[in-house]
Amino acid sequence: MVDTTPPTGITAIIHGKLLTVTHGTLEDGTLLLQSGKILAVGPAASVKVPTGATIVDAHGLTVYPGLIASESTLGLSEIASDDVNNDLVETSEEIFPNMHVYDAFHAETEHIPIARFNGITNAIVAPIDTDTMPGQSMFIQLAGRDRDAMILTKDIALPMNFGANPKRKDKFPSTRMGEITQLRQALIDATEYMQNKDAAAKKSGAKDSKDKKSDPPKFDLKNEALIPYLKGQKPVIVTADEGHDIEVAYALAQEFHLKIVLAHVTHSQEILDKIAAWHVPVMFGPIYEFPHANERFDAVYTLPAELTKRGVKVTLLPGDSGGAGSAQSLRNLPYVAGMAVAYGMPYDDALKSITLYPAEIWGMADKLGSLDVGKTANIVIANGDPLDVRTDVKQVFIDGVSIPMETRQTRLRDEYMPKK
Numbered sequence: 001m002v003d004t005t006p007p008t009g010i011t012a013i014i015h016g017k018l019l020t021v022t023h024g025t026l027e028d029g030t031l032l033l034q035s036g037k038i039l040a041v042g043p044a045a046s047v048k049v050p051t052g053a054t055i056v057d058a059h060g061l062t063v064y065p066g067l068i069a070s071e072s073t074l075g076l077s078e079i080a081s082d083d084v085n086n087d088l089v090e091t092s093e094e095i096f097p098n099m100h101v102y103d104a105f106h107a108e109t110e111h112i113p114i115a116r117f118n119g120i121t122n123a124i125v126a127p128i129d130t131d132t133m134p135g136q137s138m139f140i141q142l143a144g145r146d147r148d149a150m151i152l153t154k155d156i157a158l159p160m161n162f163g164a165n166p167k168r169k170d171k172f173p174s175t176r177m178g179e180i181t182q183l184r185q186a187l188i189d190a191t192e193y194m195q196n197k198d199a200a201a202k203k204s205g206a207k208d209s210k211d212k213k214s215d216p217p218k219f220d221l222k223n224e225a226l227i228p229y230l231k232g233q234k235p236v237i238v239t240a241d242e243g244h245d246i247e248v249a250y251a252l253a254q255e256f257h258l259k260i261v262l263a264h265v266t267h268s269q270e271i272l273d274k275i276a277a278w279h280v281p282v283m284f285g286p287i288y289e290f291p292h293a294n295e296r297f298d299a300v301y302t303l304p305a306e307l308t309k310r311g312v313k314v315t316l317l318p319g320d321s322g323g324a325g326s327a328q329s330l331r332n333l334p335y336v337a338g339m340a341v342a343y344g345m346p347y348d349d350a351l352k353s354i355t356l357y358p359a360e361i362w363g364m365a366d367k368l369g370s371l372d373v374g375k376t377a378n379i380v381i382a383n384g385d386p387l388d389v390r391t392d393v394k395q396v397f398i399d400g401v402s403i404p405m406e407t408r409q410t411r412l413r414d415e416y417m418p419k420k
Contacts, residue, residue: 006036016058066121066378099135107147276310286319305344338387
């Protein structure tokens with residue numbers, strides 16, 4: 001664990017190339033940090049460094065905001081092949097909106113220092129997509145004095161999965177028809193529960209004593225958990241890979257007026273114009289995916305560019321064979337953005353897709369996602385372009401605290417590499 005109690009003094013990062021995200025690149029910039037926040041940012045000539053400030057010389061280095069992963073299993077799995085330490089999803093049922101990943105979150109996982117090592121400072125933690133409604137996600141910071149300090153928002157969104165992954169062998173739901181029926185019934189039940197609860201509350205507050213006799217429905221954890229989503233207070237993450245699945249899942253979400261974010265959409269080329277017309281953000285990934293038989297070789301690689309071209313707000317997901325947001329693949333997030341640029345996504349949009357755009361989608365844009373005065377001092381200093389695989393991250397600050405750049409891998413390196 002890393003105690004991120006903000007230092008009282010001022011830290012000045014000087015002479016760095018600042019990628020501010022919101023107001024361009026400053027080739028020779030200065031960044032002042034104090035009390036866990038960005039105190040000042042600007043060209044070196046215009047930002048005065050106070051006497052007594054702790055100086056970090058970033059000459060020749062690149063400085064940018066901490067990266068944000070919009071999907072991960074951090075703290076839910078340590079070694080994928082060992083079931084004992086896997087809490088990726090509850091498999092006894094399919095509908096579990098009352099499950100909370102924070103109940104299983106292991107804050108001392110070795111995957112967190114590894115993710116920080118590549119500049120990732122914040123992440124969504126979510127159950128995997130093998131249930132249709134597997135539980136609520138949370139938003140974390142990748143350092144803190146304890147697990148509670150790392151959890152910034154406990155129940156920030158509800159995944160709703162559709163397509164091949166939630167299907168079950170010889171059990172319900174074993175078809176897409178079953179999945180939609182199951183989800184619709186859960187949403188209907190919760191809607192009736194919410195309406196009965198509201199009606200009971202309304203009558204209990206009525207002045208006419210004759211209307212006061214109305215019992216609220218028996219408390220139900222599942223239905224209760226769905227109320228903020230039915231009221232549009234929190235987003236539902238609609239996850240599907242293929243175009244026809246996305247259309248069906250989107251229609252169900254519309255039926256209940258849910259506030260949605262689309263996720264994965266990796267084989268949706270035929271409905272990109274529809275997605276654009278829906279005006280919803282997209283969590284895209286994994287990008288390292290084989291094309292289907294009817295797709296071009298680069299069909300998946302070019303999707304972020306095609307969505308961006310149509311005006312869709314895209315946040316990229318880390319991912320490889322371990323899954324779109326597995327703990328093991330999280331470190332690859334900046335390289336996913338680099339791959340998207342190689343296949344046509346504008347550089348500025350790619351950088352925003354792992355900084356500002358996820359901050360906006362998760363309601364954190366006033367705190368995270370760019371180098372702006374007043375935002376949380378989650379800062380990365382690297383020796384090159386953040387999207388380039390050849391770049392090494394030299395230092396990460398979280399809440400203005402310099403984080404030890406050490407992982408299990410560096411410890412093993414130091415132990416076993418021949419001493420010079």
